[in-house]
Amino acid sequence: MAPLLEVKDLVKYFPTYSRGIFRKKIVGNVHAVDGISFSVNESEIVGLVGESGCGKTTTGKLILYLERPTKGEILFDGKNAIEIFENGSKEEKMELRRSMQMVFQNPYASLDPRMTVFDIISEPFKIHKHVPRNEWKERVYKLLELVGLEPYHAERYPHEFSGGQRQRICIARAIAVEPRFIIADEPVSSLDVSIRAQILKLIMDLQHRLGVSYLYISHDLSSVRQISQRVMVMYLGEIVEAAPTDELFDHSIHPYTRALISAVPIPDPKRKMNIILLPGEVPSAINPPSGCRFHPRCRYATSECKEEKPSFVEVDKDHYVSCHHYAEFA
Amino acid sequence: MNILEVEKLKTYFFTEAGVVKALDDISFSIPKGSTLGLVGESGSGKTVTAQSVLRIVPKPGKIVGGSIFFEGEDLLPKKEGEMRKFRGKKISLIFQDPTSSLNPLFTIGEQLGDIVVQHMKLKKSEAKEWVIKTLKLAKLPDPENAIHSYPHQFSGGMKQRICIARALLLSPKLLFADEPTTNLDVTIQAQIIALLKDLQRDLGMTLVMITHDMGIVADMCKWVVVLYAGNVMEIGPIDKIFEEPHPYTEALLKAIPRLDQTKELVFIPGNIPNLIDPPSGCKFHPRCQYAKEICKEKIPSLEDIGDGHFVSCHRWKELNNRG
Numbered sequence: 001m002a003p004l005l006e007v008k009d010l011v012k013y014f015p016t017y018s019r020g021i022f023r024k025k026i027v028g029n030v031h032a033v034d035g036i037s038f039s040v041n042e043s044e045i046v047g048l049v050g051e052s053g054c055g056k057t058t059t060g061k062l063i064l065y066l067e068r069p070t071k072g073e074i075l076f077d078g079k080n081a082i083e084i085f086e087n088g089s090k091e092e093k094m095e096l097r098r099s100m101q102m103v104f105q106n107p108y109a110s111l112d113p114r115m116t117v118f119d120i121i122s123e124p125f126k127i128h129k130h131v132p133r134n135e136w137k138e139r140v141y142k143l144l145e146l147v148g149l150e151p152y153h154a155e156r157y158p159h160e161f162s163g164g165q166r167q168r169i170c171i172a173r174a175i176a177v178e179p180r181f182i183i184a185d186e187p188v189s190s191l192d193v194s195i196r197a198q199i200l201k202l203i204m205d206l207q208h209r210l211g212v213s214y215l216y217i218s219h220d221l222s223s224v225r226q227i228s229q230r231v232m233v234m235y236l237g238e239i240v241e242a243a244p245t246d247e248l249f250d251h252s253i254h255p256y257t258r259a260l261i262s263a264v265p266i267p268d269p270k271r272k273m274n275i276i277l278l279p280g281e282v283p284s285a286i287n288p289p290s291g292c293r294f295h296p297r298c299r300y301a302t303s304e305c306k307e308e309k310p311s312f313v314e315v316d317k318d319h320y321v322s323c324h325h326y327a328e329f330a
Numbered sequence: 331m332n333i334l335e336v337e338k339l340k341t342y343f344f345t346e347a348g349v350v351k352a353l354d355d356i357s358f359s360i361p362k363g364s365t366l367g368l369v370g371e372s373g374s375g376k377t378v379t380a381q382s383v384l385r386i387v388p389k390p391g392k393i394v395g396g397s398i399f400f401e402g403e404d405l406l407p408k409k410e411g412e413m414r415k416f417r418g419k420k421i422s423l424i425f426q427d428p429t430s431s432l433n434p435l436f437t438i439g440e441q442l443g444d445i446v447v448q449h450m451k452l453k454k455s456e457a458k459e460w461v462i463k464t465l466k467l468a469k470l471p472d473p474e475n476a477i478h479s480y481p482h483q484f485s486g487g488m489k490q491r492i493c494i495a496r497a498l499l500l501s502p503k504l505l506f507a508d509e510p511t512t513n514l515d516v517t518i519q520a521q522i523i524a525l526l527k528d529l530q531r532d533l534g535m536t537l538v539m540i541t542h543d544m545g546i547v548a549d550m551c552k553w554v555v556v557l558y559a560g561n562v563m564e565i566g567p568i569d570k571i572f573e574e575p576h577p578y579t580e581a582l583l584k585a586i587p588r589l590d591q592t593k594e595l596v597f598i599p600g601n602i603p604n605l606i607d608p609p610s611g612c613k614f615h616p617r618c619q620y621a622k623e624i625c626k627e628k629i630p631s632l633e634d635i636g637d638g639h640f641v642s643c644h645r646w647k648e649l650n651n652r653g
Contacts, residue, residue, distance in 0.1 A: 051515035162601045192371040193542050194617075197585040197597035219515060226587035226595060249589065263520035264589045265545025269568045271590070273549050277524060278517045281485050 002078060003039035004213050005063070005181060010036050010072035012058055016286060028286045032058040034237035035072075037312075040181065043211040045204070047228030047245070049221055049260070051282055055237040056217045060183040063215070064100055076100065076181070098128055101174040105186040107166035111158040117144075117169055118154040124176040143172040146209075147202060164195035171202060175210065185217045200227055221264050225249050230318070233257045236285055236293040239312070243319040253321045253329045256294045292324065300325055332359040333504055333536045334383065339396035341375075341382045348606040352378045352391065354560040357632065360504070360553070365530055365537045367551035367568075369544065373602055374557040376540045377426070380506040384421055385413050400504070418449060422502035426509040428489035432481040438465075438492055439477030445499050461499070468495035469525055487518035494525065501533070508540045523550060544586060548572065553638075559603050559613040562632060566639035574650055576641050578614045612644065620645050 013029035033055040040046045050056050061067040063074055065085040074081040076096065084092050104110040111120060121140045125131040131139050141151045147168040158166060167187060174182055184203060188196040200223060206212055218224050224231055225245055232242040233254065241254040252258050259276040266273070278297045283289055289296050295305040304324050312322045315330055323329070337357050343350040353375045360366050370376045381387045383398055385405065398405045400421065405413070425431035433441050439461060446457040458477070465473035468491040481489060490510060497505060507526060511519035527550060530537040539550055547554055547568070554571045556563040556579050564576040571579060584596040600617040603609055609616050615625040624644050632642045635652070646652075 051517065164601065192602060193544075194371055194582055194585055194598040195601070197587075197595045198599075200587070201595060201597055221516070222587040222589045225589055225592060246592070259517060261589065263516040265523075265543060265549045266588060266590050267544035267548050267572075267583060267586060268588075268590075269548040269572055271548070275520045275524070277520055281487060281518065282515075 004042045004077060005040040006075040007063065008037050008073040010062055011070045012062055012067060013070045030285045031237045031288050032285060033062060036239045038232055038239065038242065040213050040215060043207060043213055045207055045214040045216055045228045047224035047231040048215060048217045048234060049219060049224050049231060050234035051219060053282060053285065054234045056234055057185055060102065060185050060215060060217055063183060064102055094128060098177045099180045101177065101179040102183045102185065103170050103174050103187050106190050107163055107170050110170055111166060113158055117156055120169060121172050121176055124173065128177055143176055147172045163191045164198055167191060167199050168202065175206065179212065181213045183215045188223060189218065189220060203227060221261060233260065236282060236288055238293060240294065241321045247319055253315060253326050254323050255298050255300055331362050333362040333401060335359040335399040337397045339382060339398060340394045341378050341387055341391055342394050343391040345390055350605045351560050351608065352605060353382060356562045358555045358562060358565050360536055360538065363534055363536055364553055365539060365551045366553040366555065367547035368538055368540045368555050368557065369542065369547055370557035371542055371602055373605065375560045376557055377508055380423055380508055380540060384417055384423060418445065418502065419500040420502055421504045422497040424493050424497045424507040424510050426512060428486065428493045431493060432489060434481055437478055437480055442496055442499060445496065449500055464495045464499050467498060470495065486514055487521060490514065490522055504536045506538045506540060544583060559608055560605060561613050562642060564641045567637065570637055570639040576643050576646065577618050577620050620649060
């Protein structure tokens, strides 16, 4: 079966300008996303993890054409999405927009404070006209129920809700257009620990009930393990490792993935942490390191790593890694 | 011996909407030289506890009752002038957000040097040396040049190292670290945690880690205080907290995903209570799977159940077959 979403060699450079009031000169490029390829299957949750600045969010925005890709190809359901967003007819664009939605990180900023919950959730009906006016009320109530809220919540304003409830409203708005694919960008990181599990459950629940696929973007590896079927690890604009979830967490190969996993504190006092401390910090994406981008922080780095870019090879079934020395670590 | 003893502390915020009981009758103590975890979600009173101990509760908050003994001395009756001898020198604090707790208009050397000159009465050249020495302690690379830089020139992890150095300038005995790694990436978080562990050991400090991350607690702390909605739910040695937890702690541990295993997540229903109109009886009862009539009616007291483990729950004994 063909995947629902296919991303090929996606690139996004943000130009940086020299200082000056009158003349703007491009002096460099931030290599936010640099040639990534992956796919998402029908009703699958794919996790995208990485540290801040690695290009996770940009990847999400590129897929939805909220940012214009510099290069690359995005196929949604076999159709060329970039082509449609750039040159397609209005109908084609609307149809594509309906099938892909986004849930943002901060539910305190992504809901209009002057709209009631009813207006927020029914706004997509107004735009896409896929629900006749006399059915709006019923539909909104049904959506509220689906995300675990009550019908009487419809008349309220966002400020009357807690963070977890607001995120439920955001999810209700996203599924109001019956999308097939949702990009969830850190949907639980601004919520309290006791609330996070509720939202994670809701996301998984909707995957089963509605068959929605997700790209779950997060820096929290524990929640990624909980929720995803496949995981991709990003570092400085590139995917360094990708594998089915258990395979990735139990048999990681790339030194960066290993360090990342080792650094996550585990709530069990009996377990001794064996942290691989990475020296230094993530380098600037304006002039990324040559060869393997991780080499300045990698303890196994050789001269080959400095000079040559490793290719993304399949080392096991569905397990891809981009490292010159993968054979030694596998 | 305990370095700090908090007894029946009440800190209320007198807002226009009503009185918020941020800390409602909390008691705990911190053994000297240990690392204690102060755990809770937002609004549980973690930060207000640290602010109360330092007596820097922001308006409209006020400490309305209880006592705070630091090395046997009650801090609450002290005058402002006397408190200055404690703040920074004996008890210090690392703030949650390093970006907003450093002044963007002054160089690192200026803002850290100022503290040393004010409190230690050192000459400028001596102060500079002291600041560089302390920055080295916090493992900031190249401190000799760093003192001439402004906060925005550093990354988040480096700023946190500067904040840690600032908290250590006057060699405090007790250090509160308020969510010191919340805004940092995991690999940087690991660096900062390693640093705090080293400092606590090498300097013989007492460290209070304020956090909501049970993983960090399990990794760093010997003792744990669990707060919920301004009440202490339980206090105890780390092993006991994980083995025989209070229903709230138990629910929390089941609700957080773990990297080393996949399990069915059992979420806690409902929301964190509103502290202006908190639930009656045990504040956790509306969300507790074991709640009975008595939990609704009576506030449970903090009971000693042995091995230094204290639990505030009507049903704990029954649930753990100790009745």
